[in-house]
Amino acid sequence: FRLPIFTQAEGKKMGIFVVFVFVAVIVSTAVAADIFYTSPPSGTLFSLDLNVPGPNMSCIGYREFGLSGLFQQPTAWSVTEQGKNRTTIVTSTPTFMLSNDTTQVTRLLATTSLTVLNVTSNLDGAILDCDFPSIVGAIPGLFTLKIYRPPVLKSVGTVTGLKNGSVTFQIGDTSSPPPYPQDTISFTIAGNGSLEPTQIQYNHPNMTLTGLTEANTGAYILTATNTRLVTSTIIGSSNGNLNLIVQFPPVITTGPSLVATALGQPATLVCGTNLRSNPPSSILWRKSNGETLTTGGRYAFGNGSDNVYIIISNTTTSDNGTWSCVLNNGVFAPLVVNIVLFIVVPPSQPMNVTSNMVSDPTTQLYISWQPPNSLGVPPVSFYMVIATSSLDSKNQTANTTNALITKLRPGLSYDITVMGVSALGGVLAVGPASDKVTFSTDPAAPTLMCGALIAASGGVNVSWSVYNGGRDITAVQIGYTLAGSNQQYLPIQASVMPNATSVMAREQFFATRSYSFLISANNSIGMSNVTCGPVLINEGIPIRPDLPIIVSTKPGTITMTLSVAASGAGATGSFAFIISSVPSIDMISSPYRFLTYTDGEKVSVVINNIKDGVTYVFYISASNTFGMSPPQPAIWIANSTATPATATPGQPSSSVAGPVAGGVIGGIVFVLLILIIIVVIYLVLRQRGGTYEMEKGNKGVKVEEIDVDLGEDIQPAKQEIHYAELGSFKPKEPTQPKLTIAQKAAEEEPVTYSTVQINSAAPKDPTQDASAAASKTDTSTTMV
Numbered sequence: 001f002r003l004p005i006f007t008q009a010e011g012k013k014m015g016i017f018v019v020f021v022f023v024a025v026i027v028s029t030a031v032a033a034d035i036f037y038t039s040p041p042s043g044t045l046f047s048l049d050l051n052v053p054g055p056n057m058s059c060i061g062y063r064e065f066g067l068s069g070l071f072q073q074p075t076a077w078s079v080t081e082q083g084k085n086r087t088t089i090v091t092s093t094p095t096f097m098l099s100n101d102t103t104q105v106t107r108l109l110a111t112t113s114l115t116v117l118n119v120t121s122n123l124d125g126a127i128l129d130c131d132f133p134s135i136v137g138a139i140p141g142l143f144t145l146k147i148y149r150p151p152v153l154k155s156v157g158t159v160t161g162l163k164n165g166s167v168t169f170q171i172g173d174t175s176s177p178p179p180y181p182q183d184t185i186s187f188t189i190a191g192n193g194s195l196e197p198t199q200i201q202y203n204h205p206n207m208t209l210t211g212l213t214e215a216n217t218g219a220y221i222l223t224a225t226n227t228r229l230v231t232s233t234i235i236g237s238s239n240g241n242l243n244l245i246v247q248f249p250p251v252i253t254t255g256p257s258l259v260a261t262a263l264g265q266p267a268t269l270v271c272g273t274n275l276r277s278n279p280p281s282s283i284l285w286r287k288s289n290g291e292t293l294t295t296g297g298r299y300a301f302g303n304g305s306d307n308v309y310i311i312i313s314n315t316t317t318s319d320n321g322t323w324s325c326v327l328n329n330g331v332f333a334p335l336v337v338n339i340v341l342f343i344v345v346p347p348s349q350p351m352n353v354t355s356n357m358v359s360d361p362t363t364q365l366y367i368s369w370q371p372p373n374s375l376g377v378p379p380v381s382f383y384m385v386i387a388t389s390s391l392d393s394k395n396q397t398a399n400t401t402n403a404l405i406t407k408l409r410p411g412l413s414y415d416i417t418v419m420g421v422s423a424l425g426g427v428l429a430v431g432p433a434s435d436k437v438t439f440s441t442d443p444a445a446p447t448l449m450c451g452a453l454i455a456a457s458g459g460v461n462v463s464w465s466v467y468n469g470g471r472d473i474t475a476v477q478i479g480y481t482l483a484g485s486n487q488q489y490l491p492i493q494a495s496v497m498p499n500a501t502s503v504m505a506r507e508q509f510f511a512t513r514s515y516s517f518l519i520s521a522n523n524s525i526g527m528s529n530v531t532c533g534p535v536l537i538n539e540g541i542p543i544r545p546d547l548p549i550i551v552s553t554k555p556g557t558i559t560m561t562l563s564v565a566a567s568g569a570g571a572t573g574s575f576a577f578i579i580s581s582v583p584s585i586d587m588i589s590s591p592y593r594f595l596t597y598t599d600g601e602k603v604s605v606v607i608n609n610i611k612d613g614v615t616y617v618f619y620i621s622a623s624n625t626f627g628m629s630p631p632q633p634a635i636w637i638a639n640s641t642a643t644p645a646t647a648t649p650g651q652p653s654s655s656v657a658g659p660v661a662g663g664v665i666g667g668i669v670f671v672l673l674i675l676i677i678i679v680v681i682y683l684v685l686r687q688r689g690g691t692y693e694m695e696k697g698n699k700g701v702k703v704e705e706i707d708v709d710l711g712e713d714i715q716p717a718k719q720e721i722h723y724a725e726l727g728s729f730k731p732k733e734p735t736q737p738k739l740t741i742a743q744k745a746a747e748e749e750p751v752t753y754s755t756v757q758i759n760s761a762a763p764k765d766p767t768q769d770a771s772a773a774a775s776k777t778d779t780s781t782t783m784v
Helices: 008-033 657-686 740-749 766-774
Strands: 037-039 045-049 055-064 076-081 093-100 106-115 127-132 140-147 158-162 167-172 186-191 201-204 207-209 216-227 234-254 257-262 267-278 283-289 299-304 307-312 321-328 333-344 351-356 367-371 382-390 393-398 402-405 413-424 427-433 437-440 447-456 459-467 473-482 491-496 500-503 514-523 529-538 549-554 557-563 574-582 591-596 602-607 615-622 632-637 644-646 690-696 698-704
Touching: 158 167, 234 321, 234 333, 257 267, 257 427, 267 321, 267 333, 283 299, 299 393, 307 321, 333 413, 333 427, 351 413, 351 437, 367 382, 367 413, 382 402, 393 402, 447 529, 459 473, 459 514, 459 529, 473 500, 557 615, 574 602
Parallel strands: 045 140, 158 234, 257 333
Antiparallel strands: 037 055, 055 106, 076 127, 093 106, 127 140, 167 207, 186 216, 201 207, 216 234, 234 267, 267 307, 283 321, 299 307, 321 333, 351 367, 367 402, 382 393, 382 413, 413 427, 413 437, 447 459, 459 500, 473 491, 473 514, 514 529, 549 557, 549 644, 557 602, 574 591, 574 615, 615 632, 690 698
């Protein structure tokens, strides 16, 4: 500044100052333009419900280190609606205040708010501009307004997709505004298929179903629902119908891949079961030479979905090879199932069948032969040998060209034939039989087998079967044995007719006993036998009675209680007890007592004329219509005292009154002795007590033991110490390193203790005891 009022130097300084101020203003203005912000951040969405007044939307501006004059009031809102600018709306005067945030930076802020009162669909996507004018221009805060709208679906009819793929179709209604928000749309599914919500992807208006399976095929009702962004409350929902078809290639549970059949026999080739395909598949059969087969001639087809097969009749060797089942639904690649057919060809007949020596010619034949000229396909697997007689037939298999046939009947002629067999996969192709040859077994003794043994009234029906061994039977004998005994009874019959195979055995069988029967047969070769049974006899002779109970009721008279073990009386019905004695008794009251049998029933019999001092042996038997049991002996020694007794075989039974009385008296004496011993012990212990002296070092310690009667109270005088010992006093070594009582007493000031004698008498005056004890106290060391 070259002015007259300044010198050159002053003008130069003033110029530098002006430049500095100018630069400072420019810099501060630039800084001010960079420090305005809006909150919430520019670009925030405000979401509103249609026809519902919107929320209070606030806009806040900040300026750091600024001056309030830089704000150009008022702060205003403007709306750009569907590309058209509306008049600026000033909703409120900004409020300015200073605020300290966590960064400890002073900020000057202004805030304003806006409420949309008339929310229409035209406002969807509208741009809201919250302006903060300043000296450098308005700083905008731009926000987008969104209107909540539910999804709207439509019915789409039939949709077709491929297994393991996906399908996309339009289900959203494009005539309605798109739903908002889309991110919260969820689907529920109702239908007869297995479509899951996780398979659904929706981007209005298109829906994509992924991971399609056969089970997804079905008719569905899809329900779409969306919710608000913040509150997660439901905005609305809509339904759409869908018929989904999932196409998939042919699927079948295949059958055996290898089939064998004998030459000339029919063959069934199974392509598989449970055929599934969408769309349905056509079925073709081809031979390995490429020939496509048709129904008719030797071929019959089963082309149902449950079972796909072909039957080839009257097979020949030309049918060997691979057969193919082709399933094609025109959408996917054809499914081809291959099956190999093998024709089993039998061998020709074996040659030169002969017989050889064996160890037992009565039941065995050893046969050999030469292999067939044609071994078949596959070669001979084994041979079948058949031996046939007038009574039986035997089949034997052999892996070589010889066989031992066993279990044949003696003395019979057998026709022998041999056949070769080719086998594969369970299929047998049997060749022609060899020329028949006849060989015979040697005769032998008869062969017996047991039949049924049936217990009947008074006996047993015994049956058996017999083969004569190639010679006529001359006799049959039957004997029996009591089970559990080695006793062999005589035969029931010495012989019966040679051709008999059953007999009613009637003998002395005891009820409730089991018997076995020995059957023997003879011919000119020898004799054989067989044991049959055992069989339980339910009706028969009663078993031996139980040992009787004999009671002498008065001199000269006894009562005898009789019984037979349960189920041992022989049969339901009447039976009798028979009693006899040695020596005989002139009169036995009711010697035959008939009863209606009951298991274990006891019967009393009164017998008079018993002579005193005589030993009687009674014999008791049980009898019924089948016979009489063995006798049960019982010995009785009569005396003039009427006492009960039980007789035992071979052991006389006498009165037991004496021993019983002696036992009672002995028991009483024993109890009295025990009581006397208890009283003596009590009295001795009760009188215990006394004074004992012992030496501990050079100090004498006087110890008085106090005998205490149980139940009495110990009531010492004040400042008195009493020790009561119920057992003998014994000095004990200390278990821990402590001073003994005597040592402790020697080190301390001698203390005088009183003594008290406690016994069964009434308690004494404690003061008298204390004074009496004081006269006896050793003033050096005393313990009570």
